[in-house]
Amino acid sequence: MKTRLFIISFFLFNSVLFSQSKFALGFNLSEQFMQKDMGVNIEGLLSYNINSDITLVLSAANATMENKDLDLKYKLDKYAFQVNYDFGKSETSKFESIFGFSYVNFDKKLNLEDDNGLGIDLGVQVLFCLKNKLHYGIRVVSTYSSVAPGGILNAGVIFSHSL
Numbered sequence: 648m649k650t651r652l653f654i655i656s657f658f659l660f661n662s663v664l665f666s667q668s669k670f671a672l673g674f675n676l677s678e679q680f681m682q683k684d685m686g687v688n689i690e691g692l693l694s695y696n697i698n699s700d701i702t703l704v705l706s707a708a709n710a711t712m713e714n715k716d717l718d719l720k721y722k723l724d725k726y727a728f729q730v731n732y733d734f735g736k737s738e739t740s741k742f743e744s745i746f747g748f749s750y751v752n753f754d755k756k757l758n759l760e761d762d763n764g765l766g767i768d769l770g771v772q773v774l775f776c777l778k779n780k781l782h783y784g785i786r787v788v789s790t791y792s793s794v795a796p797g798g799i800l801n802a803g804v805i806f807s808h809s810l
Contacts, residue, residue, distance in 0.1 A: 669696045670810045675786055677803020679710045679723070681795060686712035686723070688801050694731075702731040704747070708801075721754035723799075725790065727768055739777050740784075745770035751792050751799070759794065766792030772805060782807045 673692030678685065690708035697703060708725040729747025736742070747768040753759055770788030783806050790799040 670694070671696075671782075671807045672810065673704075673805055673807035675706075675708070675801075675803060675805045677786065677801040679712065680800045680802075681712065681723075682797035683716060684712045684714045686710045688803065690725075690801075692805075692807070694807070699736075700733045702733075702743070704729040704731060704745075719756060721756040723754065724752040725766075725799075726750045729768055731772070740773065740775045741777060743772050743774070745772060745786075745788055749790055749792070751790065751795060753794070757796075759796070761794045764792055764794035766790045766795070766799070770801075774805070774807065780809045782809075 671694045673694060675688070675690035675692060677688045677690070679688040688708055688710040690706050692704055692706045694702050694704045704727070706727045706729065708727070710723040711720065712723050713720050727747050727749035729745050731743040731745050733741045733743045745768060749766045749768050750763065751766050752763040755762060768788050768790050770786065772784055772786040774782045774784035776782050783804065786805040787800070787802045790801075792799070
């Protein structure tokens with residue numbers, strides 16, 4: 648009896664939680680810069696709308712960076728928790744500020760003293776087509792970390808689908 652009650656309550660909780668379109672899955676494809684290095688960054692996002700203005704975002708990103716002067720290619724991973732605040736909204740678009748904390752992990756090829764650590768994310772994004780479940784836009788995020796040899800800048804396009 649307890650097992651049945653647990654299973655029923657579990658499915659009811661999930662159906663109520665996920666039927667509210669407060670969750671969204673996103674994909675970000677951007678160009679990433681760090682000092683003279685550049686590369687392509689691919690990022691997956693899971694977001695939850697607390698209210699109409701504030702969104703919590705969990706993201707995981709992977710970039711393949713290249714330094715042409717040293718003829719060096721390396722990987723850069725970033726895992727982040729961000730808060731987006733909407734301060735400019737119309738019926739079909741919104742302008743959001745981004746603040747968050749991230750964990751960056753550099754490839755061993757860079758020979759850094761410490762190849763992973765915490766960082767602070769600051770940025771903006773503009774999303775369009777808000778009346779549909781699929782949104783698209785432009786996203787620019789700068790990450791400051793003490794372990795990075797320079798500031799990390801991501802600029803690119805974002806696609807988000809409300810669940």
